[in-house]
Amino acid sequence: xxxxxxxxxxxxxxxxxxxxxxxxxGEQVHGDTVVGFLDGWRGVIEGRTTPLDIHRxxxxxxxxxxxxxxxxxxxxxxxxxAERCKATLAELGIEALVAIGGEDTLGVANRLHREGVAVVGxxxxxxNDLSATEVTFGFNTAVQIATDAIDRLHTTAESHDRVMVxxxxxxxxxxxxxxxxxxxxxxxxxxxxxxFDIERVCDALxxxxxxxxxxxxxxxxxxxxxxxxxxxxxAGEVDAFGHVRLGGIANVLASEIEARTxxxxxxxxxxxxxxxxxxxxxxxxxxxxxxxxxxxxxxxxAFGQMVALRADSIVRVPLAEAVGELKLVDxxxxxxxxxxxxx
Numbered sequence: 580x581x582x583x584x585x586x587x588x589x590x591x592x593x594x595x596x597x598x599x600x601x602x603x604x605g606e607q608v609h610g611d612t613v614v615g616f617l618d619g620w621r622g623v624i625e626g627r628t629t630p631l632d633i634h635r636x637x638x639x640x641x642x643x644x645x646x647x648x649x650x651x652x653x654x655x656x657x658x659x660x661a662e663r664c665k666a667t668l669a670e671l672g673i674e675a676l677v678a679i680g681g682e683d684t685l686g687v688a689n690r691l692h693r694e695g696v697a698v699v700g701x702x703x704x705x706x707n708d709l710s711a712t713e714v715t716f717g718f719n720t721a722v723q724i725a726t727d728a729i730d731r732l733h734t735t736a737e738s739h740d741r742v743m744v745x746x747x748x749x750x751x752x753x754x755x756x757x758x759x760x761x762x763x764x765x766x767x768x769x770x771x772x773x774x775f776d777i778e779r780v781c782d783a784l785x786x787x788x789x790x791x792x793x794x795x796x797x798x799x800x801x802x803x804x805x806x807x808x809x810x811x812x813x814a815g816e817v818d819a820f821g822h823v824r825l826g827g828i829a830n831v832l833a834s835e836i837e838a839r840t841x842x843x844x845x846x847x848x849x850x851x852x853x854x855x856x857x858x859x860x861x862x863x864x865x866x867x868x869x870x871x872x873x874x875x876x877x878x879x880x881a882f883g884q885m886v887a888l889r890a891d892s893i894v895r896v897p898l899a900e901a902v903g904e905l906k907l908v909d910x911x912x913x914x915x916x917x918x919x920x921x922x
Contacts, residue, residue, distance in 0.1 A: 619651070679700075708751060726763045
């Protein structure tokens, strides 16, 4: 069987482990020929490919990023893009396509499946916000990177009696901020799901420092929003899927905190550091399990499905379900656990 594979959207640790698993089982067990499409859906539109085999994938398990490259190209926003995708697959004799990505990449996969493309999805979002799976690979690595950074910020904050604002990824969901904030002992955690009042944050910091605590870490997700009318944030550029390019809320927060409290406040924006580098052991194993499950789904003819983790088992769910609703932070984890340690 000739199988195509692509990685779309933002990169994250574990992508190569998925590709490696698809190639290994596809070639070794099923006798498949695997073709990689370069730069996500853009490669399918343009017909740009690279051959993949066991030899090519050696040494890639601990490697971050994606050997195939990626992009945020949306075929349905390119004139004739979807038709060109289908034509490319037909011309190359691709009998099945494995699409690795988040809600946008898999949203395209779902639409193409409805139009007759044989596709299986693998969930990839560093934000861990796909509702159909309990965990996505890359999330564990990002939380560990953010926690390590927060641990380091504590010591320098204490040395200089400072407030440190640490910005992490999280467009619509604050899973990284919440988990890293709890693990790192943050004084405040600001999430997209919970609009924040800047004056309440400053009051909490004043009370904390008034008790003799002269250092505070504020963890903020890049998509966190203030209560309406309390603070103005600048709008950013929009990508092909209609998402505003985020980043920089920590700078606004730090300026406001310092102006309102008088405490020296500094900023650390982790940004792409969270995406890069070696995946954790957990993410390597999860990504490998997803890759094996994806090629199994291909040979079972389970097209229009996405592999997912539920109760520590890999299951299949319809792509339509996978992209239908975002998974937001559990309010009980935020209010019942994290808030206990605020201030």
